[in-house]
Amino acid sequence: MTDATQHPMDGPTPDDALRQAKAADSVDDQGRLLAADGTPLKRSLARSLRVQKIRALALIAPLLLFVLVTFIAPIADMLFRSVENEIVPETLPRTVQLIGDWDHNSGEAPDAELFEAFYYDMAIAAQLKNHTRLGTRLNYEQTGISSLFRQSGRDIEDIGDVYVDQFEDLDEAWEEPATWLALMGDADWRDSYMEWFEGEQAGAPPAFQPSAAASEALPRTVEMYTLFSEFTAGARRDSLAEDEPWPVAYTALYQDLTAQPSATAPFEGEMATLVGAAEDAVADFETVDFRSYFIDEIDEDWGNPEVWATIQTFSGPFTAGYFLNAVDMQETPDGVAMQPDDQRIYGLLFKRTMFMSLTITFCCIALGYPVAYLLATLPMRSANLLMILVLLPFWTSLLVRTSAWKVMLQQQGVINDVLVWLGLVGDGSRLVMINNQFGTIVAMTHILLPFMILPMYSVMSTIPPSYVRAAKSLGATNWTAFWRVYFPQSVPGIGAGSILVFILAIGYYITPEIVGGTTGTFISNRIAYHISSSLNWGLAAALGTILLGVVLILYWAYDRIVGIDNVKLGG
Amino acid sequence: MNDVVITETKTMPMGFTLPVVAAAGAFFGLFVGTAQGSGLLGILIAGVLCAAIAYVAIFVVGTAQERAVRWACVALFALGGFLFAGIPAAIMGALFGWFIGWFAYWIGRCRYRMTLAPYLTSGQVLWHYSFRVLCGAIFVFLITPILVVMPLSFNAENFFTFTPEMLSFDPEGYSLRHYRNFFQSSEWQHALRNSLLIAPVATLLAVSFGTLAAIGLSQPHVPGRQVIMAILISPMIVPLIISAAGMYFFYSRIGLQGTYVGVVLAHAALGIPFVIITVTATLVGFDRSLTRAAANMGANPVTTFFRVQMPLILPGVISGGLFAFITSFDEVVVVLFVGSANQQTLPWQMFTGLREQISPTILAVATILVGISICLLTTVEILRRRSEKMRGMSPG
Numbered sequence: 001m002t003d004a005t006q007h008p009m010d011g012p013t014p015d016d017a018l019r020q021a022k023a024a025d026s027v028d029d030q031g032r033l034l035a036a037d038g039t040p041l042k043r044s045l046a047r048s049l050r051v052q053k054i055r056a057l058a059l060i061a062p063l064l065l066f067v068l069v070t071f072i073a074p075i076a077d078m079l080f081r082s083v084e085n086e087i088v089p090e091t092l093p094r095t096v097q098l099i100g101d102w103d104h105n106s107g108e109a110p111d112a113e114l115f116e117a118f119y120y121d122m123a124i125a126a127q128l129k130n131h132t133r134l135g136t137r138l139n140y141e142q143t144g145i146s147s148l149f150r151q152s153g154r155d156i157e158d159i160g161d162v163y164v165d166q167f168e169d170l171d172e173a174w175e176e177p178a179t180w181l182a183l184m185g186d187a188d189w190r191d192s193y194m195e196w197f198e199g200e201q202a203g204a205p206p207a208f209q210p211s212a213a214a215s216e217a218l219p220r221t222v223e224m225y226t227l228f229s230e231f232t233a234g235a236r237r238d239s240l241a242e243d244e245p246w247p248v249a250y251t252a253l254y255q256d257l258t259a260q261p262s263a264t265a266p267f268e269g270e271m272a273t274l275v276g277a278a279e280d281a282v283a284d285f286e287t288v289d290f291r292s293y294f295i296d297e298i299d300e301d302w303g304n305p306e307v308w309a310t311i312q313t314f315s316g317p318f319t320a321g322y323f324l325n326a327v328d329m330q331e332t333p334d335g336v337a338m339q340p341d342d343q344r345i346y347g348l349l350f351k352r353t354m355f356m357s358l359t360i361t362f363c364c365i366a367l368g369y370p371v372a373y374l375l376a377t378l379p380m381r382s383a384n385l386l387m388i389l390v391l392l393p394f395w396t397s398l399l400v401r402t403s404a405w406k407v408m409l410q411q412q413g414v415i416n417d418v419l420v421w422l423g424l425v426g427d428g429s430r431l432v433m434i435n436n437q438f439g440t441i442v443a444m445t446h447i448l449l450p451f452m453i454l455p456m457y458s459v460m461s462t463i464p465p466s467y468v469r470a471a472k473s474l475g476a477t478n479w480t481a482f483w484r485v486y487f488p489q490s491v492p493g494i495g496a497g498s499i500l501v502f503i504l505a506i507g508y509y510i511t512p513e514i515v516g517g518t519t520g521t522f523i524s525n526r527i528a529y530h531i532s533s534s535l536n537w538g539l540a541a542a543l544g545t546i547l548l549g550v551v552l553i554l555y556w557a558y559d560r561i562v563g564i565d566n567v568k569l570g571g
Numbered sequence: 572m573n574d575v576v577i578t579e580t581k582t583m584p585m586g587f588t589l590p591v592v593a594a595a596g597a598f599f600g601l602f603v604g605t606a607q608g609s610g611l612l613g614i615l616i617a618g619v620l621c622a623a624i625a626y627v628a629i630f631v632v633g634t635a636q637e638r639a640v641r642w643a644c645v646a647l648f649a650l651g652g653f654l655f656a657g658i659p660a661a662i663m664g665a666l667f668g669w670f671i672g673w674f675a676y677w678i679g680r681c682r683y684r685m686t687l688a689p690y691l692t693s694g695q696v697l698w699h700y701s702f703r704v705l706c707g708a709i710f711v712f713l714i715t716p717i718l719v720v721m722p723l724s725f726n727a728e729n730f731f732t733f734t735p736e737m738l739s740f741d742p743e744g745y746s747l748r749h750y751r752n753f754f755q756s757s758e759w760q761h762a763l764r765n766s767l768l769i770a771p772v773a774t775l776l777a778v779s780f781g782t783l784a785a786i787g788l789s790q791p792h793v794p795g796r797q798v799i800m801a802i803l804i805s806p807m808i809v810p811l812i813i814s815a816a817g818m819y820f821f822y823s824r825i826g827l828q829g830t831y832v833g834v835v836l837a838h839a840a841l842g843i844p845f846v847i848i849t850v851t852a853t854l855v856g857f858d859r860s861l862t863r864a865a866a867n868m869g870a871n872p873v874t875t876f877f878r879v880q881m882p883l884i885l886p887g888v889i890s891g892g893l894f895a896f897i898t899s900f901d902e903v904v905v906v907l908f909v910g911s912a913n914q915q916t917l918p919w920q921m922f923t924g925l926r927e928q929i930s931p932t933i934l935a936v937a938t939i940l941v942g943i944s945i946c947l948l949t950t951v952e953i954l955r956r957r958s959e960k961m962r963g964m965s966p967g
Contacts, residue, residue, distance in 0.1 A: 052792050059787025060799060063780040063843065070840040071806050074817030081820055367709050374706045388948075389710045395944040395951075396717055397901045399921045400937040404716035406925060407723060407731045407934070414719055417732050423605035449713060478695065507810020509904050514925050524812035531816055531908065541820070544813045555808045559801075 075548070082541035085319035088311070091134045092121040096315040104309040104333040109302060115291040123160060123248035124227055126153035140536050141321060141330065142310045148301050155298045159288050160247020163254045166285050173274055177244050183271055184218075184225045186211045197241045205233050208240075213266035217275070220252035257282045309333040322542035346526070346543070353523045356441060357505040363445040364452040364501045365494060372456035372493065377465070387457075394450035402511050405443040409434040409515065435517025443515050448504055452497040459493030492561065499558045503551055523547055578684040588629055588679040589622045595674055596621025599667060621671055628672070629679035637676060644672035659738050717941055724749055724934035731931060749935035759932065762920040768831070769906075769916060770899040773838035777895040780839075781846030782888050786880070788847070789854040800847075807844035811904040814841070819908040829911030837909045838902060842895025849894060853887025853958055886958035890951045897947060 028034055033041035089096045094117035102110040109115075125131040135149025167174040181190055189209035196205050208229035210222045228245045232238040257279050264276040295303040313333050314321060321331045328344040329336055338344070371390070375383045393401065408414045411430045419425040433439055463486065471481040509524040516525070523543060530540035597618035604613015628640045645668040652664025677683055687696060727746040728734050736744025753759050784803065788796065806814060818837050819828060827833030857880070865875040881888075903918035910919070917936065924933045 049792060052790060053794055056787045056790035056793045059790075060784045060793070063784035063803065064799060066776075066780055067803055067806070067840060067843060070836045071814065071818075072802065074814070074819075074821035075809065076817075077821040077824065078813070078817035367712070370702065370706050371709050374702070386710065389714050391948055391952075392945065393713050393717060395897065395948045397918065397937070397940045397944065399901070399903060399918050399925070400720065400940050401716055403921065403925055403933050403937055404720045408716055408719060410731060412730075412732055414723075414732055421606055422602050423608070423610070446712065446716060478698075503808065503810075507812055509810075509812045510922065514922070524810065527812050527816055528908075531819060537820065540816055544816045547810060548813050551808065551810055551813075 078541045078544055081538055082322050082545045083318045083320065084538065085137075085314055085321070086317050087134055087137050088314050089317050091125050091130050092118065092311070092315075094118070095121050095311070099308070099312045099315055102308065102312060104305060104312055107305055109291070109295065109305055110308055112289070112291045115294055119156070119159065119251075119290045119294070120224075120248065122152060123156050123246065123251070124224075126156050127228075127246050127248070128231065136535070137538075138310055138314065140325070140539065141314060142306065144301070145307060145310065148299055148307065152294075152298050152302075157247050158297075159290070159293060160249075160251045162286060162288050163250040164247050167250055167253070167278065170281050171274060171277060174250075174278075175244060177240065177242055179274070180225065180245055180249075181240055183267075183274070184208075184210055184214050184222060193240065197239060201239075205239070207233075213268075213271075216266050217260060217264075218253060218256040220256050221249055224249040224252045251288075253278075254282055254285060254287075322538040323546075325539050326542040326546055346523075349521075349523050349526055350546075353506060356437060356444075356520070356522065357502050359441055360444050360448060360505045361452075361498050361502045363441065364449050365498060367445065368449055368452035368456055368497060369490075369494070372453050372460050373490075375453070375457050376460035376463070390450050390453050393446070394454075398447065398510060401447050402443060402514050405439070405446065405511075405515055406434065409439050409442065434515050435520070437516075437520040439515040439517070440512050440520035443511050444505060444508060447511060448501045451500050451504060455496040455500060456490065456493035459496070460490050463489045495561050496558070499554055499561065503554050503558070506554075507547060507551060576685050578681075578687060578689040580680045580682055580685060582629060583679055583681050585626070585630065588625055588675075591678050592625035592671070592675050593618040593622035596671060621675075624671060625675040625679055628675045634676070634680065641669070641672035641676075644668040644675075658740050720934050720937045721941065724931065724938040726931055726934075729931060731934075749930075749932045752930075752932045753935050753939075756932070758915075759917075759920060759936070762915050762917045765914055766900055766917040769834055769838060769914070770896050772835050773842055773899040774892050774896040776835070776839035777842035777846050778888060778892045781843050781891065781895075782850055782884075785847050785850035785854060786876075789851055789857070803847050804844045806841050811841075811902075815905045815908040818905060822909055828909060829914070831914060834906055834910045834914045837905050838899035839895075841902060841905065842898045845894035845898060846888075846891035849891035850884060850887045853884045857883060886954040890954045890958075893947050893951055897944070900943075 028040065035041050035044040037044075095114065098114045098117050099110065102114060122131060125134065131149050131153040132146075135146040135153075138149070139146035164174075173179045181193070185193070186209040189206060192206045193208075208226055210226065214222050225245055228249060229240055232240055232243065257275075264272050264279055267275050301307055309332075313331055319331070324331050324336060325339075326346055327350075328339045328347045330339050375386055375390075378386065406413075410416070411432065411434075413434075415433065416425070416430045420427050420430065425431060433442070467489070468481050468486050471485040472478070476484065506522075507524055508522060509528060512520055512522045513525055513528070516522070524547070527540045527543050527547070530536045530543070597614040600613040600615075600617025601610050602613070603617070604610040607613065624644060628637075632640050645665050648664035648668030648671070649661045650664075652660035652662070655664075683700065684691075684696060687699065691699075722737070723731065723733065725745045725747065726734065726737060727744050727748065734744055738744075787793065788800065788803075793799070814837075818833075822828040822833045822837070827836065861879055861883070862875050865879045866872075870878065901918055903916070903922050906914060906916050906919055907922070910916070917940075921933050921936060924930060
């Protein structure tokens with residue numbers, strides 16, 4: 001200590017800076033360093049760090065936003081679709097409210113109340129043409145429902161027509177759209193609507209406003225008429241002034257009139273007479289029992305409790321049904337059960353996808369390791385030359401390579417021709433090498449091989465050759481030197497390449513589609529089938545979500561082993 | 572390649588040379604024999620013939636007349652092939668003659684040890700060359716499919732395989748009709764136009780957004796760098812079929828499904844990871860003091876970017892752009908779902924062609940695409956070298 005004070009030091013010390021700073025007035029009273037403008041250095045540094053961070057984020061933000069909208073949102077949409085089931089509660093809102101109370105173990109179809117609610121839902125859906133979509137949705141869970149819904153949609157108008165005829169026989173005014181406008185609508189609304197109707201009809205018509213009297217006396221009818229008005233507002237050709245309402249509105253009117261003892265009371269003038277006459281007459285009307293009409297006239301399947309159990313099971317806005325279907329299970333009213341044996345295909349498909357991806361990965365390791373080793377040990381010039389042979393397939397269009405394999409592997413293709421010419425295979429017994437698993441494995445091994453060779457090569461080229469030489473000079477045989485010294489150092493390359501190839505293989509679509517036939521297809525082909533052919537988007541989304549989960553786990557592993565920043569392209 | 576002689580050559584004993592050369596000959600003889608009906612006869616004839624050649628070459632003529640002997644081999648087998656089965660066989664024969672002439676000297680004069688250390692045992696030498704042959708076979712596996720496509724695209728017939736006319740090098744067997752078909756068919760031209768309309772725009776989007784973001788990501792302090800990187804790289808990791816499914820669902824919700832804009836956006840998203848990866852890799856070696864120096868001399872950030880940073884990272888940006896371009900240009904799964912018939916691209920047309928009506932026009936297109944890939948590959952390699960050189964010069 002004393003030495004230091006006695007002998008002036010030549011080099012700078014931390015103290016020097018502080019002393020100089022003090023001399024230059026850049027330290028405040030509490031000993032904090034100050035920046036040139038007098039603010040404490042700490043705060044000044046923090047501010048500049050913050051500015052740097054904001055600038056970096058501002059540079060990244062446009063792209064991040066772009067990727068979030070164009071890519072992440074679609075993926076999120078797919079995840080959502082795999083559990084979404086809104087079509088059932090949206091199409092059958094009244095039924096869904098009541099069906100929870102029905103006991104599916106009773107062995108009988110639900111009671112009249114539920115059938116009544118169902119009648120209204122179906123009649124509206126049939127007018128909006130939504131019933132076929134719903135039928136298709138429920139058909140995924142129980143075969144046959146689709147045609148049941150389609151047929152019922154055609155027949156259901158007959159119920160309403162029974163009432164339409166009786167009301168019109170009673171008074172021809174019920175046929176007139178104007179009567180309905182006058183009966184249902186609020187006076188002010190009616191004026192503005194007619195103004196819109198007689199004008200250019202530009203834009204949307206004014207939204208329907210029910211009159212106070214109608215809402216009080218005929219609530220159901222108003223509900224139906226409101227739906228009808230929304231429908232006409234959306235459809236270009238229909239309008240409230242020219243079209244009489246749907247038959248279901250007449251059913252509602254009949255029910256309102258029978259249910260309310262004095263429906264006429266709130267009305268005045270002409271309307272009071274009309275409604276009064278109808279009210280007196282409805283007691284003698286021919287009436288329709290919804291339950292027996294559905295079961296006896298439309299389709300006896302409506303008496304089948306299994307149909308109702310399916311609707312009950314899938315009445316919620318979300319469902320696990322697609323996921324269960326994706327793993328060969330199904331949701332039943334009594335809980336989760338396996339699919340019948342003959343309908344289990346996804347387990348097989350997942351197993352096959354896994355098995356084939358693993359086979360392809362192993363083939364790639366087996367073929368890629370020697371090549372990567374050769375490239376890493378050859379002198380630079382010849383290695384670069386040979387590297388072109390690896391990179392050319394890597395850069396060549398996937399479809400070019402797939403079509404090349406189709407050309408080579410066909411029964412009348414190049415390989416078979418050569419084999420026949422050499423006499424190894426008879427002309428009559430040409431080998432079947434395409435449209436099966438063999439074709440898929442060969443073609444995909446070829447396509448993915450560069451993805452194995454490149455990471456292996458980049459690891460192997462960092463292994464110093466002196467290690468193997470040292471091992472040999474210490475008496476190791478060739479095999480020991482390779483297996484105990486070289487191979488362990490090349491394992492990271494194998495790991496990186498394998499995960500990369502496996503991730504790519506598991507989601508492949510094009511190649512299996514073209515050379516895979518029926519036995520060589522992957523789960524991705526099934527996803528595509530459900531999107532474009534069977535239109536079961538929910539199941540496609542569920543299958544996709546499972547596949548995505550597998551890939552993300554592998555990706556995480558890849559990140560842990562290799563680090564995503566270390567991905568290299570083209571050597 | 573490597574002309575240094577490590578081990579002196581010497582003449583091997585007759586008991587070694589003759590059987591080895593005979594075995595090599597017999598191997599090829601087997602194929603010719605089976606093709607003609609009798610494999611055994613082929614092996615015998617070829618074995619004896621090759622042993623005789625080796626005997627004459629090594630023990631009668633010797634190395635002094637090597638060149639003459641080897642040409643004689645080529646001529647002999649070419650003539651034999653021609654008499655046997657015309658021009659194609661003559662070419663095969665010439666190739667085989669060249670090989671056997673070289674092989675006889677290579678074995679007989681022990682030249683195979685020339686580049687190897689003298690202390691290696693015979694087993695090690697044998698393994699060394701078997702390994703090379705094995706790797707050669709894998710390279711053949713890698714490259715053959717691409718090479719087979721090219722000559723087949725000149726096929727005069729509507730076949731996917733070599734016709735007898737093609738094999739006998741009859742000019743009648745070749746034609747440019749599939750190329751003509753490609754350039755005259757309105758479907759293919761429509762597809763080509765679509766590809767050329769979609770890929771460059773998608774590339775431009777990916778490169779401009781991607782370069783900015785890569786510069787942002789390479790700043791020293793980026794909050795949540797890992798997460799951002801994972802999100803930006805994800806289009807490359809998520810299987811295409813899943814991206815396609817998600818985009819199909821989402822884009823039909825917002826009315827982009829079946830539109831040009833939708834396809835371009837989707838392709839740009841797929842190309843972004845490649846731009847990010849290549850540009851960040853270039854920026855790793857970027858010397859930050861250069862931008863500071865520029866700022867010090869009064870350049871504003873924009874000038875600094877365009878005059879200092881951009882020229883240095885340009886090779887990375889261009890090769891990232893090429894990757895993005897090839898991704899979009901080759902892409903078929905996403906465009907199948909996101910696009911409609913109006914957005915049919917070249918790969919889409921090839922895909923339907925392969926699935927439904929199989930026409931060799933596909934092979935003509937494939938050959939053109941291989942040509943394009945070769946150009947792109949060359950460009951990327953040149954850029955990579957250039958970038959490495961530039962970074963090597965900069966002090967960082």
